[in-house]
Amino acid sequence: MDLGMIGLGRMGANMGERLLRGGHRVAGYDPGDAARAAAAARGIEATQSLATLVEALPAPRTLWLMVPAGPIVDDTIAALQPLLAAGDAVIDGGNSFYRDSQRRAVQLAGDGVGWLDVGTSGGIWGLEEGYSLTIGGDAALAQRLAPLFAALAPAPERGWGRVGPAGAGHFAKMVHNGIEYGLMQAFAEGFAILQRKQEFGLDLAQVADIWRDGSVVRSWLLDLCAQSLHGNPGLEGIAAYVADSGEGRWTVAEAIDLDVAAPVITQALIERLRSRDDDAFADRLLAALREAFGGHGFKRG
Structure with a gap:
């Protein structure tokens, strides 16, 4: 299965390498030159832009975001959305707030683009030990992408699963x-x-x-x-x-x-x-109060 990984820091690159070991094709993009070079050295097809990443993937495309939670996720989706088509899918594997994930699912659904929020645990050990994945979003889409989750998890039949609708994965x-x-x-x-x-x-x-x-x-x-x-x-x-x-x-x-x-x-x-x-101001005030009501001495700093 083909996957586009956005964010090739340590976690994203490790996940990409584990997918490669599972026989999947992984192309990726990161704004950092060093991150792209390091990912390429590990076998990931590093592209120079989001547009070239999307172009490198066959339809229906699957894009997996491993970027810091917050505005950067919205910025990345905003840049991606005009490049995607109905039937494509976006996965957020970062630690986003679940209500943001619910909002983003609705936003993408307007263009017919699927959404999964995947709570990903395993840290730097995930490359060798596998990742724990709690998946939120459409059940049919989660099933279609099951080979990716099975390759990332500690074992194909355990350590991952769809836990509910959009937002549920990040909530868990x-x-x-x-x-x-x-x-x-x-x-x-x-x-x-x-x-x-x-x-x-x-x-x-x-x-x-x-x-x-x-x-x-x-x-x-x-x-x-x-x-x-x-x-x-x-x-x-x-x-x-x-x-x-x-x-x-x-x-x-x-x-x-x-x-x-x-x-x-x-x-x-x-x-x-x-x-x-x-x-700590609060601790210094506590010391002052003890001295004020009880005459207890305090340590001067």
Whole structure:
């Protein structure tokens, strides 16, 4: 099956290479010269523009977007839409907000162009391990493109599936990432407690390795914890600053809208926000209040 990949960064190029290994033809476009050259070196047919990419594909064309969520997705679709014809399909495999995906599906449907939003998980390991894919959009279109999903997934019969109409794929991925926030925070806090108990001199990498087999907390995230701790036990050179891609915020907002209590995910998001404040005004005010009402001293900085 032929596919046009738009966005040849690490994730897009890895996905393209996995499809090539599955016997599919992949042409791609990226505005960056270096990204195009790197993709071409991996066997992807790098084109010089969106127009030449579309021209290189037989009808009905399938274009897979792997670009950052937000305005760039709308800009790319706006540039693509005049080049496409009824029966063509656009897939967004990035971390777009699900309501944007619903809107984009309606926009493309006006020209008879199909839409699928595919929540894609697997990160940099997906090339070898496969990608988890939650697919939103028309069932018949998802079925037609099933060979692509089967090639990208960990196995043809598992790790992927259509989960609902347009927007559902990205909604499921949004909640997936919210869960991920909570799991990561729990591991981080647990290992911080182990690290602080100096009297036992615990080898954190060893503990992680033991838990990887038989333990109820064994998981891929724990595997990655062990890998990180073996490579850098003191986490030297890593700043205590944790970014977020926005998916956790969207998950918390949805939980509030739906009256669903989600304290773990919410607190994990708050901890990420706290990690970015080296001089928290709120904490300094707390210290001042303790001194004001109780005469408790405070540390001067």
